[in-house]
Structures are given as structure tokens and as C-alpha cells.
Amino acid sequence: MGRAETVMSNLTGEQEEAGVTTQFNLLRSRLESEQKRLIGELEQLKASVRPANERREGSPFGKREEEATETLELETRLALEKRIIDQLAEIEHTLSKFENGTYGLCDSCGQPIDPARLEALPQANLCLSCKASQAKNAKSR
Numbered sequence: 673m674g675r676a677e678t679v680m681s682n683l684t685g686e687q688e689e690a691g692v693t694t695q696f697n698l699l700r701s702r703l704e705s706e707q708k709r710l711i712g713e714l715e716q717l718k719a720s721v722r723p724a725n726e727r728r729e730g731s732p733f734g735k736r737e738e739e740a741t742e743t744l745e746l747e748t749r750l751a752l753e754k755r756i757i758d759q760l761a762e763i764e765h766t767l768s769k770f771e772n773g774t775y776g777l778c779d780s781c782g783q784p785i786d787p788a789r790l791e792a793l794p795q796a797n798l799c800l801s802c803k804a805s806q807a808k809n810a811k812s813r
């Protein structure tokens with residue numbers, strides 16, 4: 673009986689010391705798996721592009737409609753691709769902050785970012801107040 677209790681209290685003691693590191697390591701692995709997922713998604717998206725000559729085939733009727741659909745598809749695909757690339761860039765930047773030992777600090781003011789915010793959004797690079805003022809600036813542009 674006494675053994676389990678000793679293990680438990682040892683764990684609690686270690687957690688207090690390494691709490692931040694443990695959280696950051698978890699967030700880092702979450703970011704890394706998210707990075708892998710996005711790279712896979714991007715590859716899938718690129719693989720789904722049909723060759724140009726294949727697109728010309730099909731019914732001669734309703735061609736205009738078909739073309740319109742294709743343009744929309746292309747735009748959606750490009751928008752999606754851009755979003756994934758943006759997300760990947762953000763994650764890569766965040767991972768580089770681990771290397772520099774600046775992870776968890778705001779890119780703009782250098783203050784620590786709220787751990788709850790990091791938990792919800794591991795790739796957050798701005799603290800809430802900088803994020804808010806950035807959003808305000810973007811709107812007034």
C-alpha cells in the first residue's frame with residue numbers, strides 16, 4: 673500500500689518543478705502532429721488536381737456552366753491551399769520559437785502568453801492584448 677502513495681507524491685513533486693516544461697513539451701508535440709497533418713492535407717490537395725487535358729473532356733453541352741464550376745473549384749482549392757500554407761508557416765515559426773527558447777512569449781511585446789490561451793491555440797504568437805490591437809489595426813486599414 674505505502675509504495676503507491678510514495679510514487680504519487682514523487683510525481684506531484686516533480687510536476688510542480690517541471691510543470692511549464694511539461695506543458696510546453698505537450699504543446700510542441702501537438703504542433704508537430706498538426707504540422708504533419710497539414711503537410712499531408714496539402715499533398716492530398718495537390719494530388720487531387722486533375723491534369724488540364726482531362727478537364728476539357730466531357731459533354732459539349734453546358735460547357736459554360738462546367739467552366740464556371742471549375743473556376744469556383746480552383747478558387748476554393750487555391751484558397752484552401754493558401755490557408756494550409758499560412759497555417760504551416762505559423763506552426764513552423766512557433767516551432768522555431770522552441771529552438772530559440774522564446775516559446776510562450778508574445779512576438780510583439782515579449783510578455784508571457786496566457787497558458788490557457790496556449791492550451792487552446794498552441795501556435796499563438798501574440799498575447800491577447802497585442803492580438804486585439806492587431807485586429808483593430810487590420811480593420812481600420
Ligand SMILES: [Zn+2]
Nearest residue numbers: 778781799802
Ligand atoms: Zn503582446
